[in-house]
Amino acid sequence: MAFDQPACHTCESTLVSRLFCFSCNALQPFPREMDFFEVLGLPVSFEIKSSELEERYQELSLELHPDFYGSAPEEEKQLSEVASAILNTAYKTLREPTLRAGYLLHLQATKQKLDERSLPEGFLAEMFFLQEELDELLGSGNAVDLSAMREDMQNRKKDIEADYAPLFKKHEEQPEDSGVLQQLQTHLNAERYLRRLLERIPAAD
Numbered sequence: 001m002a003f004d005q006p007a008c009h010t011c012e013s014t015l016v017s018r019l020f021c022f023s024c025n026a027l028q029p030f031p032r033e034m035d036f037f038e039v040l041g042l043p044v045s046f047e048i049k050s051s052e053l054e055e056r057y058q059e060l061s062l063e064l065h066p067d068f069y070g071s072a073p074e075e076e077k078q079l080s081e082v083a084s085a086i087l088n089t090a091y092k093t094l095r096e097p098t099l100r101a102g103y104l105l106h107l108q109a110t111k112q113k114l115d116e117r118s119l120p121e122g123f124l125a126e127m128f129f130l131q132e133e134l135d136e137l138l139g140s141g142n143a144v145d146l147s148a149m150r151e152d153m154q155n156r157k158k159d160i161e162a163d164y165a166p167l168f169k170k171h172e173e174q175p176e177d178s179g180v181l182q183q184l185q186t187h188l189n190a191e192r193y194l195r196r197l198l199e200r201i202p203a204a205d
Contacts, residue, residue, distance in 0.1 A: 008021035008028065010024050018031075018034055025063070040053065040060070040094065066081050118189060119186060154198065160194070171184075
């Protein structure tokens, strides 16, 4: 799903990003109601090309950087600062799969109440067991077993992330199926637990 691309307020060319016109190099006044996909001129979808995201960010970052507006009118300076901050936040959110999934879920679940504490069946008991195991390993300082546990947690996390794209695709194809968004929320909740465990494991030397 792509957003309706507006026109530049100066030259009326079609905008790629709501923040800047690449045709006449003009900063754009932007609305408060603007999502991160609009900021970077990308389709509203979980599956975005990393190379395209990176390239678009670099292009906009260069054009919006406040250092280039040192001698500009105060209004332009402030617009540049706000636009740069929004751009950086949008980029950091869309670059990381879990943050992107959570943000997209937020956009798509506006009419549905989701259980933000739900977890897969048996998951919580398993996490308690792994937490106790981790406590013992941290106490013993067993670097080999800690490394193995870190790898296991990372693989579990990757397995969860691998489900985001097909679930969002299913929601696009079957928007009336309210259970898909709850599945996504449950996955995000589970990944949050895994992240907490991973954060407790010291980084390998």
